Amino acid sequence: MAPTPCSRRALLLLLCALLSLLRRSSAGNSRVQTAVNITWSSINFKTLLQWEPEPINYVYTVEIDGNLMNRDKTCIHTTKTECDVTNMMKNVRDTYIARIYSEVPYEEDNYDTPPYGVSLPFIPYDQTEIGIPTIKYFEQRDKTLKIEIADPLIPYRSENGSFQTIRDIFKDDLKYTVYYWKDQSTGKKMSTERSNQFELSVDKGKSYCFYVQATVTSGSGSRNSPKSIEKCTSQEDLNRLDLDTILIIVAIATGVLLLMIILAVVVCKCAKAKAAAKKKEDMPPNL
Template sequence: MLPGPALLLGALLWRLAAAGDEELPTAVNITWSSINFKTILQWQPKPSGYFYTVEIHGRTSDVKRKCILTSETECDVTDALRNVKETYTAHILSVKPAEMDNFEEPPFAVSEKFTPYSQTVIGKPEIKNYSQDGSKLNVVFNDPLTPYVFPNGSFQSIQDIFQHDLEYKLYYWKDQSSGKKDITTKSHNFEVSVDSGKNYCFYVQGIIPSRRENRNGQESMVLCTSVGRNILDEYGTEVFIILAVIAVVVITLAIVLPVVLCKRKKAKRARAVREKELLNGV
């Protein structure tokens, strides 16, 4: 009588063990997204019945674990990439909570290599102030800040990290014109010669000339000076033409209308005189 139930129990345990050994899905479409050294790791798919844990592996640094047992498909790994010149890969582990103490390595996917120093995108510079004095255009701007801080708690700028590898370019052009000029500096201000009395628009962009990719950073907002600005600069030629036509019409009416009214008045007076003469003759 015993072999039957024992055999059934053994088969059940074998099926449970086999089901437990099924390998979990691993992450796909792993991407790095980094601006001013703030770095987010993203992947797919959304987990169901399991979780993800991210491991950051550097060539010369210790493995760092981030977003342990997360059900999300993104992870902020900025503070695990403090050595910005190091090259990293991310291992995204697919795990069940009960397996965290298991000595067997869970299934995982490996990202592309990522080096923050050469791949993070340079963000938008902030225009601090600007002025146009005669034939000189002056523009002062601030560096974008990074998430990393100095020992005193102040945030490091991208200039603090890139040093002499970073330069800035000012693009400027006459308002209502499409012809751009540019000038480069390693400081935080520009002074360029422009046509006196003409308004200019401009923006600033950070550049890392030594890079093979992501050389050009994000563009700052476009600003324009307002020296000697008139209605033609403000609203364009079309509005000026419309105003001119209206002015001509008003002037024409002012001249023609009195003449027409005067002629009508004279004609009415002459008709009255003729009618009176006819009555007197009768």
């Protein structure tokens, strides 16, 4: 039986409707791109997630998943391509992955999982970079150069509310190395300690320069921090120290001299008093 004109018209309308839906679906998919080039950037446990491309007419939502945590979302419906995920990674030994969803925010009735990109795994303890060490204090006195290094702070707080340091996390896995040399000299020495305090033997009266580098040893190997700012002891400081020593010696000598003078005066007075008393005893009674 041949189709009637009405049935042909209905079939044509249905075909047009299907083509229209396909065009809409194709247009919708073309304006949403999946996140690519996803990278972790972490220094002293402050961790950022970065990706591409810049969104146009859509947004991103970041989801963090760890072995020891439930999936949780952050940076919801952001138009940026960077997200600070530090507070979601407080268990620094856990292994995390990130999913970055590309979403059209006004399509609330779309229950399908939006397209997403997945990051490589990230372990903060093994992969965070160590920041530049800071020289807190240094002093050269006689044949000793004392140096104290400030342990870098991290974003996490201890129970008393103060910020923790990388030493609180890495403990014995953290060590410092001081590289030092005589000013205007090319010969360089080094000293490594797990402490942040150094006492180095140096030549008296010579100025020294130095810098510090931190090293962390963990399961993935050793990581070195960038070098600290170079510091130098000055000849003026050394001369001032020598002057202080001289002043101390002069003060002690003056004190000893005054004490000797006082003792001499007291002894002299005592001798005169004894002599006067003896003279009085030797005088005849009628005088």
